[in-house]
Amino acid sequence: MNHYISIIIPAYNEADKIKDTLENIIDINEINEIIVVDDGSSDNTVEIASNIKNDKVKVFKLDKNRGKGYALNYGLKISMKNADIIGFLDGDLGSSSSEIKKLITPILNDEADVIIAKFPPAKKKGGLGFVKGLAKQSVLDMTGVELDATLSGQRIFKKEVLERFDEIPFGYGVEVGMTIDMLKHGYKIKEVLVDMTHTETGRNLKGFVHRGKQYYHIKKVLKQKRKEWR
Known part of the structure; x- marks a missing residue:
């Protein structure tokens, strides 16, 4: 069976990374379509992405910054038209x-319904593990499944999994919320170790503010999911 694979890349101020991100996936034969959703960037992310001359790449710009969840939902409306396998990939x-x-390989081999990228350990010290620990333990408590990469945004889905969602959850809790829902619906998730690297947040004010927002959003999503699945 021939599959149509669409990759959605939500990008916000990724001018320094988006070119490399795109150029290193456009030649992967299995990928049919790459949808870049510029989330109201204030830099020239959209111009750089648009200059990649390849029929696979389609670039869309939102009128203002609306968040990752909104950008993913925007991309999904486009990719769901043709694709039977859909991936989320960060722009950095x-x-x-x-x-x-x-x-891509394990999803084509029908090894699971969802494949999640498991990153190697961070090269520099980040947070104190509270956010990652909250996400991992909460998924385990609610589903009985232990996963290490609950926060990873690099995921490949069979279309039928995404059709279960009216929309992707908004905010920094998007991955945790989706993971709980997918497992509750009985879908199989497989984690795959990858050698991916992206922009890491350090132990500075900006990093701690970011992780504080993550923690708050995840707690909010968990409260909602406990109501939905009780």
């Missing part, structure tokens, strides 16, 4: 975006 992966091939 640079040349390591080519590792998405490791996620």
Whole structure:
């Protein structure tokens, strides 16, 4: 069976990485379409992406910054028209975006319904593990399934999984919320170790503010999911 694979890349101020991210996946034969959704960037992300001359690449610009969840939903409305396999990929992966091939192979082999990229350990010290620990333990408590990469945004789905969602959850809790829903619906998730790298947040004020927002959003999503699945 011939599959149509669409990759959605939500991008916000990724001018320094988006070119490498795109150029390292356009030659992967299995990928039919790459949808870049510029989330109201204030830099020239959209211009750089639009200059990639390849029929696979389709670039869309939102009128203002609306968040990752909104950008993913925007891309899904386009990709769902043709694709039977859909992937989410961050715009800041640079040349390591080519590792998405490791996620595509197992989904084509029907090893699971969803494949999630598991990153190697961070090269610099980030947070204190509270956000990652909250996400991992909450998914385990609610579903009985232990996963290491609950926060990873690099994922490949069979179309039928995404059709279960009216829309992708908004905010930084998007991955955790989706993971709980997918497992509750009985879909099989497989984690695959990849050699991907992206922009890491350090132990500075900006990093701690970011992780604080993540923690808040995840707690909010978990509260909602406990109501939905009780």
